Amino acid sequence: MTENVETLLRYQKKWAEDKSEVAIIEKSRRTGVSWSEAGISTLEASSKSGMNAWYIGYNKDMAYEFILYCAWWAKLYNLAAGEIEETEEVFKDGDESKSILSFVIRFDSGWRITALSSRPANLRGKQGxxxxxxxxxxxxxxxxxxxxxxxxxxxGKVRIISTHNGVDNEFNELIKEVREGKKPYSLHRVTLDDALEEGLYQRICLKLGKEWTPEAEALWRQNLIDSYGEAAEEELFCVPSRSGGTYLPIGLIEARVNASTPVIRISRDEEFGRLPDEARAFDIRSWCEEELQHHVRAISDHPQVFFGADFARSSDLTVIWPLIKMQDFRLKTPFVLEIRNMPFRQQEQILFYFLDKLKGFAGGAMDARGNGQYLAEVAAQRYGFSRVIQTMLSEKWYLENMPPLKAALEDGTIYDMPADRDIQSDLRAFKVVRGVARIPDQRTSDKDGKKRHGDAGIALVMANHAARICSGFDDNIISGMKRETSRYLDRM
Structure with a gap:
């Protein structure tokens, strides 16, 4: 089937090639997803090894438009198909039988596509x-x-296609469940800008015989946004209406805290960065042995310890958030480490001191943007590129990783977070921006008036990400990485 999708744009091809039993796509209006779905259904119904297709729109116009799409595809690929039939399908609704207006195309393969003008109450007994x-x-x-x-x-297969219709809608709830890992379905997302980037307006120009230019595309985009007005975010950018505000409710955070979980804080002044290397190294080594060592020693024998780290040099904080995978597979926070105004080399020294003492270090995720790239890279070089995930935070990354974090807090998978006002403030800093939970640009201040930027929150979501990605590590894998490193050094 997929060899015939060269007329599709990339996001349409991804949809066509999805083999999942259940696939969902949240989309901007008029991006051609229903049209491409008609092509998939037509090719499948025309094959002897295919199946029937049942299209369910919510009005007669949608049903007829879909069946016209199918007829267009059948003609394009010269498939043996009959004329469009307008008929009635009888469906059982409770104790009653109801007739539903439908449009049908039959293929020589023996299969058919049926487009229904309204939702049938029951599809049981059907196949395809x-x-x-x-x-x-x-x-x-x-x-x-x-x-x-x-x-x-x-x-059979189920394909669910829609723009959004409010944050409390069942479709949005379904998408949230998929992102949180509660439903094992395939999920696609296509905003207007996604579609434009992959050639939607160029395809429109080709169809209309117009010349494409970047300026014309920008004007067309802006006119479309203006025409939708306040509804543009929902209709064009996959943002359910009324979807603003704080992402992690305070009640949820407070349900997962433990007053005995410590926050270990270290900061140095500007003069510290001007000291000789030996003096700085001695100072931090002494601090690690006096303030950090007993916390690390308490978890050093655990078989699986993960961490997340958000990096900052001066204006914000570097935060390291460990998570221990317990016997019941839940993730316990033993402590949180906050580092402020610390030279790069000493941040490296603290991180390595911590990780070197963990017999069960299983994996970590580190902020690799900007200056954070150095610390993430040297950690990956030291402990393995598969064990240390160098993370470039983006809207897509937040979209994929915030729902699992919220789900882990909701079901108690993550627990014993510090009962600390500044940590709580960072977790509350996640806001829904254009439908995606993330840290906005605005900074907050801690109890001493120093700047924070959701640093502990980012470290936690990274730690949860590492626990989800790196849980498969064992001693054999780690030993294998060490052997490969030794072989490489021997060749140098």
Whole structure:
């Protein structure tokens, strides 16, 4: 099937090539997802080894438009198909049977595509591919999905396509569950800017016979945004309406704290950075042995310890957040380490002191933006590039990693966080910006009036990311990495 998708844009190809039983896409309007889905359904229904397709829109116009798309694809690929039939399908609704207007194309393969003009109450007894279009606008989406999932038992597939229709909508709740790892479904996301980057407006110009220029595309984009007005964020950029505010509620944070979990803080003044290397190294080694050593010793024998680190040199904080994987697979915070105004070499010294003493160091994720790239790189060189994830924070990274963090806090997987006002402030700093939970540009101040920028929050989400990614490490893998390193050094 996928050999015939050369007319599709990249995001449409990714959708076409998705083999998952259940796939969901949150999208901007008019990005051609329903059109490309019609092509997939047409190719599948025309194959002897294919299946029926059941398209479910929420009105007659949607159903007819989809079936016209299918007819266009059938003509493009010269597939043997009959004329469009307007007919009625009888579905059982509770104790009653109801007739639903539908449009059908039949193929010589024996399969057909049926586009329904409204949502049937029950799809049980049917087989094939179910396409639920503009799912956020269907009444009782949950009941419809329950019926659709029954088709999976016989090798069917479910495809859920929609723009957003409010933050409290069942479609948005479904997407949140997928991102939090509660539903094992495939998830795609296409905003207007994603589609433009991959050639949407160039394809529009080609179809209309217009000349494409960057200036024309920018003007077209702005006119489209202006036409949607206040609804543009939801309609074009996958941001459910009313989706602002703090991402982690204070009640959720307080439910996972422990007053006995310490926050270890160290800072130095500007003069410290001007001292000779030996003096700085001696000072920090002494501090580590006096203030850090007993905390590290308490966790050094645990079989799996992870960490996340957010880096800063002067204006903000470097925060190192360890997580211990316990016997019940939950993640316990033993302490949080905050470092302020510390030279690069001494930050490296503190990090290495901590990690060198962990017999069960399983993996970490480190902020590798800007100056943080140095510390992340030397840590990866020392402990293995597979064990230390050098992370470039981006909107996509937040989108993929914030929902699992929230889910871990909600179900108690992460616990014993410090009961500390500044730590709490950092966790509360995550805001929903254009539909994605992240740290905004504004800084906050700690109890001493010094700047913070959600540093502990970023360290925690990185630690959880490392625990999810690096849990497969064992002594054999680590020994193998050490052997490869030795071989490389022998060749030099």
């Amino acid at each position: 591919r179910v396409i639920i279009d503009e799912a956020a606008f269907h009444d009782q989406l949950g009941e419809l999905l329950k019926a659709a999932m029954a088709l999976l038992m016989w090798g």
